[in-house]
């Protein structure tokens with residue numbers, strides 16, 4: 001049986017308790033999902049926690065969304081590569097030079113370099129929120145604009161919502177990876193996410209990887225939810 005569809009799920013480990021996170025992770029298999037460590041867990045538990053997950057055999061997406069001057073970001077992604085993560089991200093709005101310098105800094109790691117991904121427009125944002133930032137265009141247009149910039153800068157893909165996946169696949173090509181949070185199985189609470197889709201809709205639209213947190217981690221039976229999601233996209 002192929003597990004390739006399962007490895008499309010990146011579980012967002014957003015916990016404030018390392019032991020609870022590890023107890024959950026130990027019920028999982030690196031064959032059936034990948035893991036994402038973001039700002040909360042990294043700030044509490046740091047590289048030691050990330051390395052522990054890697055030692056358990058998991059591919060880890062280090063989601064720290066770097067956004068700083070080019071030199072600082074290049075050094076930060078270098079540190080991520082040394083940690084051995086599978087994927088790391090930066091904000092596309094940090095600019096072309098920042099993204100390009102970060103990509104170049106990873107070249108020395110050869111085939112061990114993590115995938116470098118740019119966040120376009122956060123999935124928690126809608127047009128109203130963009131307008132408040134002074135961006136007077138539909139979210140989809142802004143996502144396409146930033147994704148093209150990320151591709152030009154040599155990045156491996158972008159974080160976007162699944163609502164933009166179809167147009168990005170057709171404009172930027174099959175190999176440019178689309179990582180989509182804002183995934184909500186039918187009937188689950190949207191919370192702070194605005195541009196959402198179900199797991200199946202997201203895969204059908206062309207998402208390469210689905211980032212899913214609370215619908216799994218805050219459910220009464222996380223393993224059951226994960227299995228159901230995997231079945232729905234198999």
Ligand SMILES: O=C(O)c1cc(=O)[nH]c(=O)n1[C@@H]1O[C@H](COP(=O)(O)O)[C@@H](O)[C@H]1O
Nearest residue numbers: 012038063121122123159181211212213214
């Ligand atoms: O880069 C990300 O992973 C990310 C980008 C984005 O635009 N939206 C977004 O929700 N995320 C992350 O994806 C996860 C989504 O979690 P849930 O909303 O709980 O499924 C969180 O850990 C977010 O930090």
